[in-house]
Amino acid sequence: MTELPGEFELIARLAALFGPPPNGLGIGDDAATWPATGDTVQVATTDMLIEGIHFRLDWTSPEDLGWKALAVNLSDLAAMGATPGRALISIAVDAARRGLVLQVARGLQSLAERTGTRVVGGDTVRSPGPLVINVALVGEADPARLLRRDAARPGDLVGVTGCLGASSAALTLLSERPGPLDPAAAPLLAAHHRPLPRLVAGQLLASRGVRCAIDISDGLASEALHLARASGVGIEIDVGRLPLSPAAVRLLGERRSRELALTGGEDYELLFTFDPQLVDELASALAIDGGLTVLGEVTDQVPTGTAQFVEAGQPIELAERGYVAF
Ligand code: ADP
Ligand code: MG
Numbered sequence: 001m002t003e004l005p006g007e008f009e010l011i012a013r014l015a016a017l018f019g020p021p022p023n024g025l026g027i028g029d030d031a032a033t034w035p036a037t038g039d040t041v042q043v044a045t046t047d048m049l050i051e052g053i054h055f056r057l058d059w060t061s062p063e064d065l066g067w068k069a070l071a072v073n074l075s076d077l078a079a080m081g082a083t084p085g086r087a088l089i090s091i092a093v094d095a096a097r098r099g100l101v102l103q104v105a106r107g108l109q110s111l112a113e114r115t116g117t118r119v120v121g122g123d124t125v126r127s128p129g130p131l132v133i134n135v136a137l138v139g140e141a142d143p144a145r146l147l148r149r150d151a152a153r154p155g156d157l158v159g160v161t162g163c164l165g166a167s168s169a170a171l172t173l174l175s176e177r178p179g180p181l182d183p184a185a186a187p188l189l190a191a192h193h194r195p196l197p198r199l200v201a202g203q204l205l206a207s208r209g210v211r212c213a214i215d216i217s218d219g220l221a222s223e224a225l226h227l228a229r230a231s232g233v234g235i236e237i238d239v240g241r242l243p244l245s246p247a248a249v250r251l252l253g254e255r256r257s258r259e260l261a262l263t264g265g266e267d268y269e270l271l272f273t274f275d276p277q278l279v280d281e282l283a284s285a286l287a288i289d290g291g292l293t294v295l296g297e298v299t300d301q302v303p304t305g306t307a308q309f310v311e312a313g314q315p316i317e318l319a320e321r322g323y324v325a326f
Helices: 007-018 062-078 100-115 166-176 181-191 199-209 222-231 247-252 254-263 276-288
Strands: 032-035 043-048 083-093 118-126 131-139 157-160 212-215 235-238 269-275 292-297 307-312 312-314
Touching: 043 062, 062 083, 062 100, 062 131, 062 181, 062 199, 062 212, 083 100, 083 199, 100 118, 157 235, 157 276, 166 181, 166 254, 181 247, 199 269, 199 276, 199 312, 212 222, 222 235, 222 254, 222 269, 222 307, 247 254, 269 276
Parallel strands: 083 118, 235 307
Antiparallel strands: 032 043, 043 131, 083 131, 157 269, 157 292, 212 269, 235 292, 307 312
16 A cells, blocks of 8 residues: 655645745745735735644633634744734634634634734634634735745754743643643643744844744744755754743653653744854844744754754754644
């Protein structure tokens, strides 16, 4: 039997089938771009959340689900250095639960208002069971300052905003510890249910000369590999420098928190590379949105198209790479 393609292979085949657009970015980055009027480009992305796969309504309120559905898309715009935008919201739900639509929409609208996003349309349909929500979002950016996955260069440093592993630590606690959670889990639950996309950080990075970024939706290990492959470079990351979530360390221990920071996913922080001369300027600029942790470097010492993780100078093997759909 021939093996079915994995998620990345499927996307590569789709990219070959559809072909590149005549101008702007097509499949392969966090968002697509095309020329707009004036000196800007439109930046577009879409992401879908499925009940039972991406969320459970016994753990997530409908309002939080709406917030998150928009947040994951805004995070892709942040990773391009773009500003939002207008959104289209599509929801599939079974007839008995159609009252949820307005609750989901209210949560989504609270983040839309906070970020200057306008919802201008969508689609509402009946589902045979699971609730599905899809958001399509268009924003705007300066084409000369786009943050792209393919712009890392040897000699760059690798940086990340915020802390890692909080959202997946919440998921771990919800699935492994039924019953009321320790109050110390509050920041983890907030990160899981109401992630704050790094829109300000993305624009600050773009305006200060950074050109390469990706958002961390599927875990640092997987996103570092995407950057290395898209840019045709090798990346080295020191796991001793990972900005672990303090609440995760307290409730799950350092070792587990480190695993979650590497492969847990849903952090919605930005991973980026930059000229080492920018380090002080970026550290002070990012103080207002997540801060900066330098994790490693882009280097010829690591094979092209790979991301190597080291601990105390020694390469380590990761058991897994992060979330993949198939
Ligand atoms: P992200 O995690 O940033 O949302 P994905 O891993 O979902 O990115 O997708 C990677 C790239 O593949 C993106 O450019 C996305 O637009 C594209 N892509 C994913 N699925 C499809 C599809 N079914 N058809 C066309 N392009 C797709
Ligand atoms: Mg992304």
